[in-house]
Amino acid sequence: MRAHVAIGLVAVVLAAACLVAGRALAVDPPSCAVPDNLLFVDNNLNRVAAAVAKQRKLAIAVFGTGSSTLTGTDGPNQAYPARLGEALNQKLSNVMVRVASRTKAGQTADIMRRSMTDLLRDEKPDLVIWQTGTVDAIRRVEVDEFRVALDTGVEALQAGGADVILMNMQYSPRTESMIAVGPYVDEMRAVAQLRDVPQFDRFAIMRYWADEGAFDFYATGRDTGLAQRVHDCLGRALGALVVESGHLQSFVNKTNR
């Protein structure tokens, strides 16, 4: 659980940094704010920047599995891809932001990477947010295989003209002893670094929320409200990452800055 320790360390350091420096927080509302250091990365989204600058348009495709969706009739509107679109359209009022959600439950990274060409052809995205890893961890796919799948998938997306954000697994305390996500979290971080793409560290962010008491992820009940609030917060945080890494600050509404 190297990653857990690392994340724990990061969280402690960040919490201390926030207390001492009173740092500005990245997203509203404050109940699920994410510290800058946990959200923002050095990698850039150059195609996003170009698309917005030239056409005032931004096409995003979320390519994910079950944890990118919510059930229920209103599920699609409440899940984080839709919340991301909402957040970005609010923030960037002069830019047409379209977020397509392509999700299929139960797919490993290796299965997903095979349909990258279809994804690029159908959605013509400037940015693909690739959420993966949970199914691999459940099925205990070899980490080597997982890394290769991620790597070739990202390569295909980049070759097809899209920027990429990699999104890792949810923090799920109750299933921690049954699903070992640690090695997969590590591999994804390594691939993101190697391929110079931003990673949305959903695992660390949700863990930070748990430690801060923003959400009770231990809750057992069928609480759709919790799931919706979490997805709303994930969507906002993702939006902040897209603005930061795509250098879109100059397009942000004055009122939203």
Added chain:
Amino acid sequence: MHAPVVTTGRDLRLDLFRGIALWLIYLDHIPSNVVSWITIRNFGFSDATEIFIFISGYTAAFVYGRAMRERGIVVAGARILRRAWQIYVAHIFLFAIYMAEISYVATSFDNPLYAEEMNILDFLKQPDMTIVQALLLKFKPVNMDILPLYIILLLLFPPVLWLLQRAPTWALGASLALYVLTWQFGWNLPAYPDGTWYFNPFAWQLLFVFGAWCALGGAKRLAPVLQSKATTAIAILYLGFAFVIALSWYLPDQAIVPHWLEDLIYPIDKTNLDVLRFAHFLALAALTVRFVPRTWPMLSSWVLYPAILCGQHSLEIFCLGVFLSFAGHFALVEISGAFWMQVVISLLGIIAMIGTAALVTWYKDLEGRSPGSRQKPPDADLAGGEA
């Protein structure tokens, strides 16, 4: 380590370090446990698994090697296979506990946020496949990979032990060759639902056979090398290097390790016992042998006795540790995951392991003394702990 081929004295260092390894495995198996910061995997490449497998190989050769010399290959082979069977039964017992845990979670946990994670429970929907695959050692839940590896290693051990006693160098060479060929051709055993074994037996056998080789005279042959200053210096340098690399895992600023070095060393493959991990274990072992002599007075002091006790009943304590790590995580989820709670759970678990080891010792003494029981050769089964 000395080669106690003819002596009857136990090398308590084996018990001590196996006991410590069992504690570390327990701590590492509790997810998000703060106390697992202290375990060796955070300070270098190898972890407690290497220690456990090496010492298991060493003691297996020590115990069954003597049986093979005194009573022949059939008796020794039969005893090895009986041991493998005991471990298999223990593994299936742990699997039953795992099934109980996920069944509980399946019925009590219904959070829509984690609909995807709940797919882990799909295994419950097809018990025919899952249970049969578990019996075949193909379906192995998280943290239940070490015993199946141990079972395979023991199943193949009788001929290996025979060869080790006839031509130790050849046996070790064959083991190394298998390791190299495994890396070359990517051999491994299949797992369920897909993939391969988490601990590749064809790679990890090298550590087990190396342990056995050391027990049967190899350690004596290595002694001049191990006592030399050069070896000590190289071992210290290598451990320092591994420590710096390990440090870089926890400091998000990657500037510590240059890119060319990253390309060279990563990935550090646990499944196939990466050479870096093996070397890290060798360095640890070399320093241990150098600075902890067999006659170290502390070995008979009460301070280390609890660890030694645990190491002498490794199978029982290992299984208990796996169970306790489940139970400990359960308590952290259901009661509180606070820092103090993690410390308390960690300590309670280790105390339970020590208490159980003492109880097992008491039972074995009882059986040993009871009238009509087979008179065992002095110290044979317990020499250096069980195999």
